[in-house]
Amino acid sequence: MKFSVLASGSSGNSIYIESNRIRILIDAGISGKQMEQRLKQIGVDLSTLSAIFVTHEHIDHVKGLGVLARRYQIPVYMNEATWSQLPSSVGEIPISLQNIVASSSMIDLEDIHIESIPISHDAVEPVGYHIYTEDESIAVVTDLGYVNQHIIKKVSGADTLIWESNHDVEMLRVGSYPWNIKRRILGDMGHLSNEDSGTALVDILHGKGEQVYLAHLSKDNNLAELAHLTVKDILEDAGLDVGKEVYLKETYADRPTPLQAVKRNALIKA
Template identity: 50%
Template sequence: MTLKFSVLASGSTGNAIYIETEEHAFLVDAGLSGKHMEGLLQQIERKPDQLDGILVTHEHSDHIKGVGVLARKYKLPIYANEKTWQAMSPLIGEIPTDLKFIFPTESVRSFKGLDIESFGVSHDAAEPMFYIFHHNGKKLVVITDTGYVSNRMIGTIENADYYIFESNHDVEMLRMGKYPWNIKRRILSDIGHVSNEDAAMAMSECIGDNTKGIYLAHLSKDNNMKELARMSVGQVLESRGFVVGEQVSLYDTDPKIPTVLKAI
């Protein structure tokens, strides 16, 4: 009885995560074209027609680009909260009523041994939320777009077995980079994205006895690098008493290449 997952794509160009149990399979977001999504699933030897649905986090295009196409082509249910539905409906095209499901923030939906819990985050979208997957005593947390991590969020997501956690930017790279100031200000704000250091500080509060690994996700193409994210997060965790590589492992994600299907 295992929970498996793969970060299919992660970054500003598109985001999608695949999660399965013996009986169910879901995507969290589908932020690339339908054809691209099919190719990513093929790389982990899975097919869209095996999916039980798509769980949407928020309406930004790098999270919903392929949602409408996949839902119509493969008759996949879409789950999102009411405000996200209102915001994304004009962007994803017509969806048959029988494929539209409301998944309220701060609620749980159960699918034969798989409990999916939603929780709110701080991001500049209608009502952004992310998901925790509970299966057979194991816990997987997905949180990739938030300007900060509140104590309430930490209480909800603490002591998971694995995290797919935003590590968006290096603050100095962002400050010195080519983005206009209004974009920089948005990213640095409480409704933007967390930096490597802020992510690490939050992770240090979340890690518990069950925690084995953290996938560093949604890295900025222009304001971060995998090696830098791993080093920055690792240094903060080490400074707070965690032995990185033994106690907890750090994993890269990629905008184009899925991570190896991981069993918890």
């Protein structure tokens, strides 16, 4: 498999994944025009997409969903509750393109297997996804308030992990957000802090060359360098060699990450 994080952050989220036989998006939280431009930057024609999988109904994950589905006749997959809560701005998606994927289920499309993983966030039924082929896997888990043992179990062993590191707690506390918003972000149905992100990764990673893309960083309450340093320090304190056993990578709100293989930096598994 190959992948690119096309957009990551409160202004929009989308991840492109391809295998030998299929091309999919996880979320479509940027406009159709932006999606076309960013896919073009990584050498992908939007008309070749096979499916879009949606994690939850918030606009930064579905902004371009309706346009893309209708214009390019792309099948869309999400759980029934999320279908029922899509914003009106998404518009009508033809019944022929609607597919229901129950949370905690696994479906097969061509040569990939896609597992839906329930998570905690202030959406109706949010999920992450773990995408497998016979030899490799990539897990996408953002927009979660806390990490439980079920999530750890479901994503442990992924070759590549796109993982939330949303905010620095102190930056958020002293920042300009209203207190009700701060409380939401800090709560169990909000977003994962840098510290909580790193702590969870200690339990998830095996030190076998996994790539971790720190995602959904707040533009107001975080810095890419701070997220990287905080997570790196936590992993190294736990005995993981960052840069050899584990690789930390950045994602961006305004541009895609390079298209690359899921296991480019992975060591051979024991």
